[in-house]
Amino acid sequence: MDAINPVLNFSIFGAFVLITLVIVFRASRNTKTAADYYAAGRSFSGPQNGMAIAGDYLSAASFLGIVGAIALNGYDGFLYSIGFLVAWLVALLLVAELMRNTAKFTMGDVLAFRMRQRPIRAAAAVSTLAVSFFYLLAQMAGGGALVNLLLGIRSEVGQNVIIATVGVVMIIYVLIGGMRGTTWVQIIKAGLLIAGAAAMTVWVLALYGFDFSGVLADAVAQEGGKGEALLSPGAQYGINEVSKLNFLSLGIALVLGTAGLPHVLMRFYTVPTAKDARRSVVWAISLIGLFYLFTLVLGYGAGALVGPEEIANAPGGVNSAAPLLALALGGPVLLGFIAAVAFATILAVVAGLTITASASFAHDVYTSVIKKGQSGDDSARSEVRVARITAVVIGAAAVLGGIFAKEQNVAFLVALAFAVAASANLPTILYTLFWKRFNTQGALWSIYGGLVVTITLIVFSPAVSGSETSMIKGMDFAWFPLSNPGLVSIPLAFFLGWLGTVLSKEHNAKKQAEMEVRSLTGAGAEKAASH
Secondary structure: OOOOOOOHHHHHHHHHHHHHHHHHHHOOOOOOOOHHHHHHHHHHOHHHHHHHHHHOOOOHHHHHHHHHHHHHHHHHHHHHHHHHHHHHHHHHHHHHHHHHHHHHHHHHHHOOOOOOHHHHHHHHHOOOOOOOHHHHHHHHHHHHHHHHHHHHHOOOHHHHHHHHHHHHHHHHHHHHHHHHHHHHHHHHHHOOOOHHHHHHHHHHHHHHOOOOHHHHHHHOOOOOOHHHHHOOOOOOOOOOHHHHHHHHHHHHHHHHHHHOOOOHHHHHOOOHHHHHHHHHHHHHHHHHHHHHHHHHHHHHHHHHHOOOHHHHOOOOHHHHHHHHHHHHHHHHHHHHHHHHHHHHHHHHHHHHHHHHHHHHHHHHHHHHOOOOOOHHHHHHHHHHHHHHHHHHHHHHHHHHHHOOOOOOOHHHHHHHHHHHHHHHHHHHHEEEEEHHOOOOOHHHHOOOOOHHHHHHEEEEOOOOOOOOOOOOOOOOOOOOOOOHHHHHHHHHHHHOOOOOHHOOOOOOOOHHHHHHHHHHHHHOOOOOOOO
């Protein structure tokens, strides 16, 4: 820890912020219409969008949280990587192409195609804001932990100021660049993050003569660690019945959550065709899969070369494993570079989340519910203005939430966001795309029901109170035994969607047939803007 050079780290970190702000500012000059602001004018190719999706998806949780989880808990930590990666097959096979064909900017567009516009768009916006807020909490906590480590800040007030600074920079990104600027930052960041992780992976393996079993042996031998337990299930979740259910619940939420994440779904609208949407997911799977293989080496490498005690006692705790490994390998310069890349990761992901949440409010609530779908140039300009105001409000809320959650493991916070997405969004999306009988009441029941059940179970779970790692220390009002509610909330949301539908007589067969044709063929879908 003594080798950390705050001046050097801050210089590299500052240079990254300046360069990305220049990129965002240049990109903003082409942001004139709502399609430019929300969907970058549908001007990105499949490979470019695949890089951006990887940049959006490889968040603070992927880099900081998972490496830390593997360093301290071994096998159990790596299962985050497996869940996050397998989830993309659900997105590729079930939603990517169909969503691109059906919608214009947001998830609400898809759901409202064959439903009553105003109630369903309001529900979609509420769900989008809830998922985005949970995900933002994780990114802000990760950003605070990272910059605290970079600058050696240990005071409570100093850490809170850092989290607020992260929020301010993120708001500037979104206000200036819109989706186009955010996408370019994500593309550049993905390249740097994967390159940095690859370099560190090769470095760790080279120290052991490219013998990964040597890395595992050293990680197991570390004092203060969990020993042989790192190589088998149970180090993090234990091996009793509740812990097994907890792990199953987490796995289900991770695998099903991606296809319901609003900021991931919105990326499908930045390409000109459904074919490009499909290609972008294939590119994303390749890049993300490669990165998650690196996390296995980096996690055990951090356990072996840094040690669990030093990781646990560093500013940011478990989230500091990757930067500390960089420090152990290449000294302050590599630490500065890796931490700056990770910080760019957080900024890009947070910007993507914020623009998604603000777009959902402006497009679904302001334009479709409050203004009752009025169109025209003035309406489009006011919609973008409302989106920018919403971005500021969301940024402020994320700062307050990040301060509250800064001691939590980032990967765990993201798992909660996945549980909300898998419960509130995915059942409604799948029913809308594939069930002919589905109607407005079913959609509202599955969205609001999934949302209320998930958040209620989270609030009364060990994640919030009643355990050593709870958000609220010293209190115990937990009655739900699982830290992640996916095992209960996801099936319940599917059931509520079915029940709401069969209890209602509404069914728009003509609209359903039109949607089926459009989702499968792309006929009538929003085309690329001409430039």
